[in-house]
Amino acid sequence: MYKLYDFALSGNCYKIRLLLTQLNLPFEKIAVNIVDQETHSPDFLQKNPNGKVPVLETESGVFLTESNAILTYLADGTAFFPRDRLEQTEILKWLFFEQSSLGANLSRPRFWISVAKQAEQFASLIAYHQRLGNAALKVMNEHLTQHPFLVGERYTIADIANYAYTHVANQGGYDMSQYPAIAHWCDRVSSQPNYISIHP
């Protein structure tokens, strides 16, 4: 059985919980508290020298890291990552978009505002990330006015990766009423079979 080194509030960990569940793959969750710096213990650093969750341990004891890389590993050979070369490239484009333009700009304000409750202390960094995050959300919203899902008119790991932090962006002070196409897409994602919420 897979073992997922997991932090419950993390969108990056949620991506993996959601896909494992939608693939009907059983897994054991091992809680790692990032607030208490557990990702920097010598034992954890053996699993991921970069000191971050999620980490997925395979049945043969290999430790996989980087949430979007783990998604491609799990989805390989399934409808969540279709074989077509162009579709795969489009999916990878949205996985890289999430890592380079979206995820951290949504997750950092969310962490400071809703988890650490340090909004005042981090006000200027929050504003910096929100400016970049809004630019990325605008790109997604425009794409989703023309398409029901990010790639190939169907639900794939591109949607899972980008949904994880977008659907809770309001917790990072984002005004999501500016993005109606994203709201409809979130409804389509949450209606998929075997959907689970980010909240355990």
Ligand SMILES: N[C@@H](CCC(=O)N[C@@H](CS)C(=O)NCC(=O)O)C(=O)O
């Ligand atoms: N690019 C990585 C980012 C992982 C990441 O930032 N994980 C956070 C939780 S969401 C973490 O473990 N932070 C602890 C730390 O950096 O000390 C991924 O997609 O997996």
